[in-house]
Amino acid sequence: MRIQLRLIPGWGSTAAVWEAVRPLLQRDHDLLEEGQVADPDRPLVLVGWSLGGWEALARAGDHPGADAVLLVASSPCFVRRPGWSEALDPELVAGFCLDFRLDPEGTLRRFSALQALDDAQARRVRGTLLAEGLKALEADREGLAGGLERLRTEDWRAAFRDCPVPLGLILGQRDRVVPMEVAGALAAIRPGLWLEVMEGCGHAPFLSSPRGFAEGCRRFVGHALPEVKV
Numbered sequence: 534m535r536i537q538l539r540l541i542p543g544w545g546s547t548a549a550v551w552e553a554v555r556p557l558l559q560r561d562h563d564l565l566e567e568g569q570v571a572d573p574d575r576p577l578v579l580v581g582w583s584l585g586g587w588e589a590l591a592r593a594g595d596h597p598g599a600d601a602v603l604l605v606a607s608s609p610c611f612v613r614r615p616g617w618s619e620a621l622d623p624e625l626v627a628g629f630c631l632d633f634r635l636d637p638e639g640t641l642r643r644f645s646a647l648q649a650l651d652d653a654q655a656r657r658v659r660g661t662l663l664a665e666g667l668k669a670l671e672a673d674r675e676g677l678a679g680g681l682e683r684l685r686t687e688d689w690r691a692a693f694r695d696c697p698v699p700l701g702l703i704l705g706q707r708d709r710v711v712p713m714e715v716a717g718a719l720a721a722i723r724p725g726l727w728l729e730v731m732e733g734c735g736h737a738p739f740l741s742s743p744r745g746f747a748e749g750c751r752r753f754v755g756h757a758l759p760e761v762k763v
Contacts, residue, residue: 546665
């Protein structure tokens with residue numbers, strides 16, 4: 534039985550951000566297009582990147598929701614708070630929010646650079662993310678501004694803890710947005726969390742290493758849905 538995957542992009546991107554990894558994922562899974570209704574008779578795994586991870590968690594709680602959720606370079610809380618240190622500086626995020634209102638294109642350039650910082654494929658990743666960001670900006674500037682505010686203010690740790698289906702997380706070893714050190718705190722919230730760290734990758738591991746990412750997805754599906762033969 535072929536499992537269905539729904540790929541959910543993060544802030545400042547469109548569904549096209551997944552293009553490099555789609556052919557690899559399609560070898561083992563059926564990918565749902567944006568707006569396509571899932572087949573209720575086959576398992577569905579939600580794959581949410583960065584802020585898109587929150588959408589995956591929200592959908593998992595729906596009825597019908599999903600059979601498993603895989604978060605990619607995502608955190609239930611992106612900004613440092615008391616007792617939550619492995620996250621972005623709140624002043625940095627507040628600055629991004631203000632700067633986006635004044636200079637959205639410049640802010641997208643800065644954020645793309647941050648996401649690709651220290652990545653083994655930094656130049657290629659940064660270029661792809663910036664191109665995606667400019668497309669997203671043209672499509673919905675206000676939606677992007679609202680997404681940054683959500684990132685700054687919202688805390689999804691309770692939804693992460695209470696997710697009703699198997700939950701996995703892929704992190705980038707060199708990620709400067711969601712540092713891999715957050716893994717310990719997340720495992721404490723969610724005992725039994727499935728976790729992989731991709732070496733040499735920043736905030737977009739599916740762009741930096743598409744093949745490695747596809748293999749990680751396959752391993753998670755095998756872990757989360759062992760009764761289903763892929």
